[in-house]
Amino acid sequence: xxxxxxxxxxxxxxxxxxxxxxxxxxxxxxxxxxxxxxxxxxxxxxxxxxxxxxxxxxxxxxxxxxxxxxxxxxxxxxxxxxxxxxxxxxxxxxxxxxxxxxxxxxxxxxxxxxxxxxxxxxxxxxxxxxxxxxxxxxxxxxxxxxxxxxxxxxxxxxxxxxxxxxxxxxxxxxxxxxxxxxxxxxxxxx
Amino acid sequence: xxxxxxxxxxxxxxxxxxxxxxxxxxxxxxxxxxxxxxxxxxxxxxxxxxxxxxxxxxxxxxxxxxxxxxxxxxxxxxxxxxxxxxxxxxxxxxxxxxxxxxxxxxxxxxxxxxxxxxxxxxxxxxxxxxxxxxxxxxxxxxxxxxxxxxxxxxxxxxxxxxxxxxxxxxxxxxxxxxxxxxxxxxxxxxxxxxxxxxxxxxxxxxxxxxxxxxxxxxxxxxxxxxxxxxxxxxxxxxxxxxxxxxxxxxxxxxxxxxxxxxxxxxxxxxxxxxxxxxxxxxxxxxxxxxxxxxxxxxxxxxxxxxxxxxxxxxxxx
Numbered sequence: 058x059x060x061x062x063x064x065x066x067x068x069x070x071x072x073x074x075x076x077x078x079x080x081x082x083x084x085x086x087x088x089x090x091x092x093x094x095x096x097x098x099x100x101x102x103x104x105x106x107x108x109x110x111x112x113x114x115x116x117x118x119x120x121x122x123x124x125x126x127x128x129x130x131x132x133x134x135x136x137x138x139x140x141x142x143x144x145x146x147x148x149x150x151x152x153x154x155x156x157x158x159x160x161x162x163x164x165x166x167x168x169x170x171x172x173x174x175x176x177x178x179x180x181x182x183x184x185x186x187x188x189x190x191x192x193x194x195x196x197x198x199x200x201x202x203x204x205x206x207x208x209x210x211x212x213x214x215x216x217x218x219x220x221x222x223x224x225x226x227x228x229x230x231x232x233x234x235x236x237x238x239x240x241x242x243x244x245x246x247x
Numbered sequence: 248x249x250x251x252x253x254x255x256x257x258x259x260x261x262x263x264x265x266x267x268x269x270x271x272x273x274x275x276x277x278x279x280x281x282x283x284x285x286x287x288x289x290x291x292x293x294x295x296x297x298x299x300x301x302x303x304x305x306x307x308x309x310x311x312x313x314x315x316x317x318x319x320x321x322x323x324x325x326x327x328x329x330x331x332x333x334x335x336x337x338x339x340x341x342x343x344x345x346x347x348x349x350x351x352x353x354x355x356x357x358x359x360x361x362x363x364x365x366x367x368x369x370x371x372x373x374x375x376x377x378x379x380x381x382x383x384x385x386x387x388x389x390x391x392x393x394x395x396x397x398x399x400x401x402x403x404x405x406x407x408x409x410x411x412x413x414x415x416x417x418x419x420x421x422x423x424x425x426x427x428x429x430x431x432x433x434x435x436x437x438x439x440x441x442x443x444x445x446x447x448x449x450x451x452x453x454x455x456x457x458x459x460x461x462x463x464x465x466x467x468x469x470x471x472x473x474x475x476x477x478x479x480x481x482x483x484x485x486x487x488x489x490x491x492x493x494x495x496x497x498x499x500x501x502x503x504x505x506x507x508x509x510x511x512x513x514x515x516x517x518x519x520x521x522x523x524x525x526x527x528x529x530x531x532x533x534x535x536x537x538x539x540x541x542x543x544x545x546x547x548x549x550x551x552x553x554x555x556x557x558x559x560x561x562x563x564x
Contacts, residue, residue: 064342074420086345090476090486090537091458092431093298094342112436113420115342 062118063096071103071124074111078103078122078175086115103173103180106158122175129172131164139164141172141179152179160184162217163235184235189244190214191230198226208240255558262558264548268378268540269335272355275374276333281357284332286320288313288339293516295504296458300341301516302350312516313339316537317356318459319519322490325358325533326525333357335540346552347482349560353540360531364460364473364489367534368448371477371485374538375446379479379547383445388465389452393433396441401430402453402469427455439481450475459500460488477538479546487536494526 061072066084073079079100088094094115101108103124129141129150138151139161150172154161156179160170163184171183195211211221211231219233221240230244255262273283293301293312301312314320317334324332338354359367372384393401397412404412409429413419417436423429430453450473454462457472465471473489491497501518508515544556554560 064344086343086348087435088298088343088348089431089435090483091296091298091456091474092435093428095432095435097436109418111418111420112432117420 058123059121060118061121063098063113063115066096066098071122072100072119073122074100074102074109074119077105078124078180079109080124082108087112088115103175123177124173124175124180126171126173128169131166131168131170133166134164139182141170141182144169150174150179152182156180157182160235162215163188163190163233165190165215186234186236187232187241188215188235189230189232190217192221192225192227195221195225195227198224252563256554256560256563257556257558261544261548261550261556265544265556268544268547271378272335272374272540275377276357279331281331281333281359282329284321284324284329284334285336286314286317286324286334288337290314290319290519291517292319292519292521294318295501295508295516295518297504297507297511297513300514302339302341315340316354318535318537319522321356321358321535322522322530323525325360326528326530331357331359344561347542347545349541349553349557351561351564352553352557354537355540356535356537358490358533358535360533362534364450364475364487364534367487367489367536368450368475368477371475371487371536371538372446372448375477375479375484375543378543379446381445381479383443384448385443385445386448386450388450389471390465392438392449396438397433402471427453430456439478439483442478442481444480447478447481448475449478452476457491457500458488459491459497461491475536477536482542482546483539484542484546485536485538487534489534490530490532492526492530492532494523497526498523 061070066081068081070081071078079102082099082101085097087097096113096115098111098113099108127143129143132140132142138153139157141150141152160182165188168185168188172179173181190213192211193214196209207223208220209223210218211225212218219238219240221231232241232244234241289304289311291311294315299315301315304311304313316338321332321334334356337351339351343350390400390402393399399408399412406426409426410423413423413429413432417432423432451465451471452474454470454472457474460472460474462470462472475487476483477485505515541553541556550556
């Protein structure tokens with residue numbers, strides 16, 4: 058595997074640190090006028106999502122991590138694994154509950170997600186920014202004044218709970234931003 | 248957004264501020280009868296500093312180096328009798344690039360005959376107050392800064408306590424090799440961020456970090472480098488010395504630097520033997536200091552990154 062020197066470190070570069078794949082967030086060159094040069098680096102551990110700070114001697118290098126992002130179709134959950142498929146090769150990849158993490162509550166069959174592969178296996182799953190899901194449970198709608206403010210919780214077909222306007226009913230489909238969990242509108246409004 | 252790489256990275260306002268700042272610096276020295284002097288930027292000799300690399304050029308087919316500072320040239324002029332003088336122009340350092348570094352940068356360096364480091368330090372404070380409109384100036388010794396924040400004496404602490412203190416306060420990918428590496432890490436990662444927003448003048452550095460400063464006993468009898476640094480809000484701006492004038496000691500330091508660079512597999516550049524000759528001929532007792540103009544401009548204009556004050560930084564040069 059290739060390796061990268063501190064002067065090649067830049068945001069997004071995938072490297073191995075302490076045995077875990079990491080993505081470089083920030084690389085700051087630090088050098089006292091009469092002292093040695095260091096690189097103060099922030100890295101996101103791709104397994105845990107935690108951000109590490111680490112100082113290297115300038116010129117040190119890290120091994121590249123075999124990490125790549127692929128667009129894949131979500132197929133189904135067999136109770137243990139979430140199955141994804143590469144649309145061009147039809148190759149299937151089972152992702153563990155840990156790899157899917159919080160993305161689970163947005164996964165709808167046939168939606169296209171970003172699956173991060175590490176050494177060929179799913180490490181993390183990012184749902185589409187916008188998903189369209191059906192309301193399966195919510196308090197009865199308040200008819201009439203749709204301009205009125207206020208909202209209520211609604212459970213969606215995937216299990217996610219989002220705040221929606223008071224007039225929405227069970228069975229309606231809505232558009233949600235998965236990054237913020239925010240209601241964007243009725244799906245049919247598009 | 249499309250990037251037009253022909254354009255400057257600095258705003259036109261920043262470039263106008265730069266011109267005004269340079270004019271004020273020249274005025275400051277004109278009022279004090281300090282003479283502007285030019286020295287070669289391209290030279291057949293280079294710095295011996297263990298932690299500074301020179302950029303190599305070709306001159307009539309032979310290696311020549313872009314000056315990392317105007318120090319050797321100015322000192323030869325001092326030995327020739329020019330008197331108080333300054334250089335305001337470009338200096339170059341290989342591999343130094345980042346938010347606060349550009350390999351080509353603007354340096355101000357000046358010398359005061361008959362002064363020591365303490366007197367020159369006060370003048371640096373005065374220049375910074377004038378240019379930055381900052382009133383708070385704190386001066387303290389390197390030892391006091393370490394004692395205040397870390398409770399250890401940087402001159403006497405052993406390598407093990409220093410390593411422990413460094414490991415506790417800095418997340419490292421390596422074990423520091425020696426005392427100076429620990430001290431550099433603590434300074435840059437722990438102490439600089441804890442300095443006040445005003446001007447901090449730090450003096451009496453460890454003797455092992457003397458570079459070209461005199462080494463003399465401090466009031467506790469401990470040998471220290473008569474070297475100082477100026478910081479504003481924790482950003483390192485200037486480095487000054489009560490200058491070494493002893494030719495034989497100068498030669499020993501050049502040779503020690505060469506041994507260090509050789510042992511660490513760093514490129515060994517030819518040192519400036521004409522500086523040794525100038526010292527033998529007699530350079531007046533003096534103090535000298537170098538100050539980074541780009542960083543000064545960052546502070547004056549509230550800019551966060553060096554490319555905001557340089558028209559064409561290395562990525563567009």
